[in-house]
Amino acid sequence: MPPLHRALPALRRIRLANNTFQQQSSRLGLQHTSRQAVAYPLAHQIRWQRTASRSEGEGQPTPSEPAPPARSGSKNIKYTSESYPQMQRDSRFKELDKSDVEHFRSILGESSSAIIDGVTQEASNEDLEGYNADWMRKYRGHARLVLKPESTEQVSKILKYCNDNMIAVNPQGGNTGLVGGSVPVFDEVVINLARMSKIRSFDDVSGIFVADAGVILESADSYLAERGYIFPLDLGAKGSCQLGGNVATNAGGLRLLRYGSLHGNILGLEAVLPDGTILDDLSKLRKNNTGYDLKQLFIGGEGTIGIVTALSILCPQRSPAVNVAYFGLQSYEKAQEAFREAKKQLSEILSAFEMMDGQSQNLYARASGAKLPLEEEYPFYCLIETSGSNTDHDSEKLNTFLEHVMGEEIVSDGVVAQDETQVQSLWACREGVSEASQHWGGVYKYDLSIPLPQLYDLVAEARTRFEESGLMSKEDEGKAVLDVVGYGHMGDSNLHLNVACRRYDKAVEKVLEPWVYEWVAERHGSISAEHGLGLAKKEFIGYSRSETMVKLMKQIKNFYDPKGIMNPYKYI
Amino acid sequence: MPPLHRALPALRRIRLANNTFQQQSSRLGLQHTSRQAVAYPLAHQIRWQRTASRSEGEGQPTPSEPAPPARSGSKNIKYTSESYPQMQRDSRFKELDKSDVEHFRSILGESSSAIIDGVTQEASNEDLEGYNADWMRKYRGHARLVLKPESTEQVSKILKYCNDNMIAVNPQGGNTGLVGGSVPVFDEVVINLARMSKIRSFDDVSGIFVADAGVILESADSYLAERGYIFPLDLGAKGSCQLGGNVATNAGGLRLLRYGSLHGNILGLEAVLPDGTILDDLSKLRKNNTGYDLKQLFIGGEGTIGIVTALSILCPQRSPAVNVAYFGLQSYEKAQEAFREAKKQLSEILSAFEMMDGQSQNLYARASGAKLPLEEEYPFYCLIETSGSNTDHDSEKLNTFLEHVMGEEIVSDGVVAQDETQVQSLWACREGVSEASQHWGGVYKYDLSIPLPQLYDLVAEARTRFEESGLMSKEDEGKAVLDVVGYGHMGDSNLHLNVACRRYDKAVEKVLEPWVYEWVAERHGSISAEHGLGLAKKEFIGYSRSETMVKLMKQIKNFYDPKGIMNPYKYI
Structure with a gap:
């Protein structure tokens, strides 16, 4: 059994008051990566630059444009209609003509950013590509029209018209989904929410945040960070994904262990039904037992019964103290034991417990060229994060936990991040697996x-x-x-x-x-x-x-x- | 400003590992009360014995019978149909006859506890009263038949028959509601879930608990307490209310601040629709994004679209350290400031922040004969509870918080409970207000x-x-x-x-x-x-x-x- 000191003396308080961190490599010799923009060697092989993956390792388009970025090279992506030849266009749906486009123009006004029109004009494939192809390069639609409403009323008018005229629609947020839900299959009209990007209100006593569906998750979290709060959801696509899409897909991610699901945190929604009805349930109340909680159907409804246009969400306070530790373990049973002990001993400060097998870590090391944190190899690894209000208390709890799991030989070896760079390096071992897998x-x-x-x-x-x-x-x-x-x-x-x-x-x-x-x-x-x-x-x-x-x-x-x-x- | 020592030296760790506590009066001279059974002077004036109210001060029937206890004296309660003379029985509903009762008997079997029949037999009013009258003595129905199924299949058969034959039904759990939802208005058949009271499973790693709808909340919490877990809901009616009713009313209560609402904690439901369809969504998974989250409609649906028969819920670990403090404040503004500071400084260990005005405390003292915890009177009082995994850390956090709020003159005076008896005494000042109000x-x-x-x-x-x-x-x-x-x-x-x-x-x-x-x-x-x-x-x-x-x-x-x-x- 390796000596305890590898883990324990490394224990130090880490403050993550803001998201900046030093660019120097850590004492552990790990390559620097950041949660905002991974740039390790394999990134260049992927057509568009990605952010680090905090959730299921999903590389993402850069957040340089609000949404969605141009997908260069999407011409090489197979059309979904070709990959799934058994799928046929539903002939009941109207094919768009000039009168439809004119009607949409009358709703959206003359702003050149409101419509991308490949029906009556020669919008290039390039213009439409970013809305037709998904970032995984797996799905590609044939949409010739993209509408970008800037108000709930416009969404309502668009949907009513589509419903009255049997025009199929594809609601779209940041287009960062992983299951082909955010791009059209045939010629559905894309309704992209990017222009609805206002933060409507925030109450710094209750932590209740109200925003348009098109607000980027990272923007929301940064806004909240400045006010001492945190968005109760975090995932790899945060730089591109939109809150409306997060709600529509009931996104899970890394903070779920601590803060629970959107079904509990979302207090209110505004959504538009296919017939144009506006579901105005944008409650800012933590408790409101007056009737069926209809908004829940739209959380995870994937845009199939309406379009979410705004949300009200309860945000917890940001923890000033964050600690991250990385362990090697001899078996999956030991990983389960470690999880049980972490729950018991770290309890209210445990904010993440991630497991990676040895193969995943080797693959990550091989693809990224990074050195793994531990000297020896183990069949299993765990990453633990704690977040709390008091650095001394958290460190002491973590220390006690470490002594226990190493003393009991549950954990074979481990390191604790000593600064923010090391925090990022340890997280990269978890976050980098997804990209490494497709390397x-x-x-x-x-x-x-x-x-x-x-x-x-x-x-x-x-x-x-x-x-x-x-x-x-x-x-x-x-x-x-x-x-x-x-x-x-x-x-x-x-x-x-x-x-x-x-x-x-x-x-x-x-x-x-x-x-x-x-x-x-x-x-x-x-x-x-x-x-x-x-x-x-x-x-x-x-x-x-x-x-x-x-x-x-x-x-x-x-x-x-x-x-x-x-x-x-x-x-x- | 009173000296700080009143609050600070009293600070001591309190363990609430089990729910027993000493029967002796506390050092503060407060009368002993327990959360399980309040027995202060006003109790005898209320017809049936009550448990202490942890939520909206709702006195409750004793838990001596699973449910529902006999309501002696309910004959004196006005019928709802008389209180609301504008309300008419819906003539489309069938009036029960012998053939209906026989059919129900064929479903429920011969057990004498399964049916209370006032249709074909001379069931006394006394037998039916506990199901017709609510505990507030405000609502009373005319039901002549109470059915007590013991399985989901029986509930399904009963509802299908009722639906086919236009028989109105009144689903009933512990009958502890406060808005007349749990008792019939006219002759609706009462479907009481008390006999469905099995705990189906518990996983002590994930904390996922699965139980029948008729399990009493307190039984569930006791079961979990023995295993180091806590039910994420607590309210005054815990000794009588049933989990199914908690779900159907989306009960809030005292743990919501810490653990969030049932919409987030409930992982799965089993429910029966009016046509007998069994909604089998008893998932034991923390994450399951496969389709519309239909179960959410039944959380807070108050038994109007189906009957909840079982639930799966995520339970957090029980905190070994619990501290309770009680403060006097000069204004509501100060109370808001105290809340803001408590959120900031107590953060992840804050488990309750309750406010009581001076009038409520005087009323409580006058009705109960209890001495209030503070020597002087204040226009506002707050009760704070912390729950955490480490007593030293929690005490230190509370101490720092106290020093701050007293130093800044946000709080004028305060006490901290030194033992479990004092914890109960302080809680009684909050819990006793509801009963005192109707004294x-x-x-x-x-x-x-x-x-x-x-x-x-x-x-x-x-x-x-x-x-x-x-x-x-x-x-x-x-x-x-x-x-x-x-x-x-x-x-x-x-x-x-x-x-x-x-x-x-x-x-x-x-x-x-x-x-x-x-x-x-x-x-x-x-x-x-x-x-x-x-x-x-x-x-x-x-x-x-x-x-x-x-x-x-x-x-x-x-x-x-x-x-x-x-x-x-x-x-x-």
């Missing part, structure tokens, strides 16, 4: 909820399947699969299973599907923990929901969107 | 959400109105109103306005209504923060919700319950 050409990704005791079994079994299939080799470039890695939000029982590939291959897919979904269904898990259904998982909902539930959901969809114009071909 | 004969109660800066203005203005009306006097027994008091969950912006009366009087009501509702509506507050709509507030929803919202809610009601059999005459 060699492609990745099959699964976002799953699985009961904690069985969570890692799936990864081990998947690895065995690939070993037996003869499709996998770390060295042999002829093999499609490089490695199988598992990591994720252990505190939320949320596993990310990534199969790192050299190329996409139907044989690989056959090893994985439907086996992964069946495996998860047998253990009553979820085939979509935090990413949603979108287009990618539409067909698989039956693995996580009963026939009755799917039937009831379809009823609600038909109830609010009887003509089916809202984000068609997706969800359920 | 002299009656009380008009309002449960309101109001933006914090204006929260107390309503109480002051109400007091002025009564002073000007000539209806109020502390001494003159001829006056209907004794006093106007304000208190509540300041941390949630939730005010309880109580007008303590010597008798119910239409003139008093005229001073209050619709003025209170208009006042709250003008400030965009809520006329029901945590108690729900039920029968009492059905007519007033327009003060808190727009016409559009009410219309959308009525659509949902009609969608799920097209025949309107579920808890009729109530809600919206």
